[in-house]
Amino acid sequence: MSICLRKKYKWGIIGCGNVTELRSGPAYQKVECFELHAVMQRNISKAEDYAIKDSVLKFYGDVDDLINDPEVDSLCIATPPDSHCYYALKVVASGKICCI
Numbered sequence: 001m002s003i004c005l006r007k008k009y010k011w012g013i014i015g016c017g018n019v020t021e022l023r024s025g026p027a028y029q030k031v032e033c034f035e036l037h038a039v040m041q042r043n044i045s046k047a048e049d050y051a052i053k054d055s056v057l058k059f060y061g062d063v064d065d066l067i068n069d070p071e072v073d074s075l076c077i078a079t080p081p082d083s084h085c086y087y088a089l090k091v092v093a094s095g096k097i098c099c100i
Contacts, residue, residue, distance in 0.1 A: 015078035
């Protein structure tokens with residue numbers, strides 16, 4: 001049994017596509033001090049499906065709702081590259097950790 005001696009980071013992921021499904025999501029769930037806490041997809045039914053299938057507590061259809069969730073510490077942007085800057089600037093403005 002391992003014990004996380006550092007802060008546990010609650011992550012949210014913006015985008016629920018194949019990259020998230022196959023790479024980001026499983027990886028974030030395996031890191032000892034990370035918790036995949038919420039996902040966001042503009043199509044909220046896809047976000048809900050992802051959350052249910054992967055045991056993620058929360059899901060959103062609006063990026064601002066995810067970014068403003070006080071329980072989420074950090075955000076991973078897993079959207080097409082042409083939207084990375086837009087979302088990164090929103091995340092940084094919120095004061096949260098941003099991973100692209």
